[in-house]
Amino acid sequence: MAAGQNQRNRKNDSMLTKTGKARLGPLNDAQLNKLLESSTKPKEKAKIQRALTKRGSSPIIATA
Numbered sequence: 712m713a714a715g716q717n718q719r720n721r722k723n724d725s726m727l728t729k730t731g732k733a734r735l736g737p738l739n740d741a742q743l744n745k746l747l748e749s750s751t752k753p754k755e756k757a758k759i760q761r762a763l764t765k766r767g768s769s770p771i772i773a774t775a
Contacts, residue, residue: 735762 726734735743740763747759 735759738762740766 726737728734733746735746735758738746743759743763747756747763750756750759
């Protein structure tokens, strides 16, 4: 079988990209802040903070 067989069986999720990463555009500020708190990777946190600052709201930065 070919390696790309999973694409046939995978359901399209509008909140995820083709590679499985989350789309931040349709999320509101509260959802982005919750995602920021639950995220552990620095690269993801930076991406979420940029999305929040682009919208004009300040991100809630959790300490510890």
